[in-house]
Amino acid sequence: MSILEINNLSLSFGGVKALQDVSFQVPENTVTTIIGPNGAGKTSLFNCISGFYKPQQGTIHYEGRELSSGIKPPKRAALGLARTFQNIALFRGMTVLDNIKLGAHVHMKSGLLGSMFYFGAARREEMEIRREVEHRIIDFLEIDHIRRQPVASLSYGLQKRVELARALAMRPKVLMLDEPVAGMNREEKEDMARFILDIREEWGVTVLMVEHDMGMVMDISDHIAVLNFGQVITEGDPGDVQKNPEVIKAYLGNSDIDSLRKKLNPEEEAA
């Protein structure tokens, strides 16, 4: 079954056609990856799904229900669509812990009056969230040593991890990750790949990811869609996509087919 269904989506900014008649499906409980060169429209597609961009045409169905333009970003978040951004979008002055707790915002109830008095319901709720965040997320992502640090003081790789933590605190059904390992070193990439697989397997969350690192994409994706100039060229499992000549040509230009093949097949490169 597909948890997300994109049908005939078109989006343009003035003359720029960011998405043209894009259709594809995200099967439930998979790691589905969108690849494509810069400017292909991947981030725009994420923004349509989150509700920041309003496509001129087409529909998005989530769990069988249409996400019409009347359903605004906060509502979509509450429905279980969480995401991270290509450029880290954490609250830099806040601590790691507060950033993650913010992810749980929609699952909490305390209002203004309750928080003013604090003792009683508001406090109980804060402690429940703290416990959940500590046990399920901070331990899992191995960030307990930095929980009290302001985000701005962390390395880039750790910030990406905190952003993932915040998205997890939203208890998502679909987790959208925009270039989760960009700018990371090898070790950080391996950690992130492991987390993504665990999130799918242990948490039962569907992961929809945009990523350029072909090694990682081929390793952990169940399903891949290729986007170029706003259009889906092909989709399928990693094996199919790797072999598709059109992908090789379109994705990386047609300058030097051999080296591109190597990029798409990291094992060969290592061998």
Added chain:
Amino acid sequence: MRIGDAKQTYEADEAIWTSNTQKLWFGLLLLILLLFPFMADSYLLYLGCLVGIAVISTTGLNILTGFTGLISLGQAGFMGVGAYTVAWLSLNTGLPFPVTLLLAGLVAAAVGILVGLPSLRVKGLYLAIATLAASVFLHFIFAEWESVTGGMGGLSLEPAHLFGLTFQSDFRMYFIIVTLAVLMVLAARNVLRTRVGRAFIAIRDRDISAEILGINLLRYKLMSFALSSFYAGVAGGLFAYFYRVVTPESFPLSMSIFYLAAVIVGGMGNLLGGILGAAFMTLVPEALKLLTAALTPFYPNAPVFMSPMLEIIFGALIVGFLIFEPHGLAEIWHRIRRFFRLWPFRN
């Protein structure tokens, strides 16, 4: 040096005062606040009351501007709404002061929500202008709605009362003002360390990511306006009971700027900073006046020379803060604290 603050439970870890030392200091502060009126002369008592009122209003504005990132030049207007509410209620009903002050806060909060409506669309200086317009409009209402506000002559009111007790002297008013100031600062602290406060800060830092986390921007911006003007309304109500006369001139635009300056000088987005800023802004002009008086015997011309200088010195102090300590008085305080926490093992 502070040691041994490893926590056993999350409850202990999330408490406001995480060590006994901190509890001790807070207890000491309360004791000083309690003993102050018995030792202070009438002038100091008067200043103490003014600082208390300023602390409440500054804390409110800090929530809106410092923590939610919405600049407002309407704080004096909201205080006016609170002051007139108290004055009108005291003239037309026999309600005791806890009720009139609560209503003052609520009426001001309602007005604050209306004024905050444009904040979803406009930001920064544009919002400042929108709130400025609102405060001009409020001023107009204070002056013109004679049947309620008494027009330019304003309203005089009876002293605050409760259970047959009247609060006529500064000595008695001091206890009302300081109790409310302490409670309202603590309430603000509670809001800011829980869900609602985190949402405020999220909106200030990055509103797009706030939305992606499911935070409804309009709702929380209006909530911040409501809370901030509630504080202003209560402060204005206390102002009314303290001076026992309210006129349109009691809440000039310069007062809104005064509160914004208190937030900035103290340290935006820092409650302690707001308190220090409120005290600074209230006391420095007084200190400069005292200085003038002290100089007069030696330089008979001092008042003539100093009175325009006062404003200049005051302004220069504010500018100095912006340049040399952009994080305000709060940062200076933190430096002092760090020093003592590590003392004598400095590094």
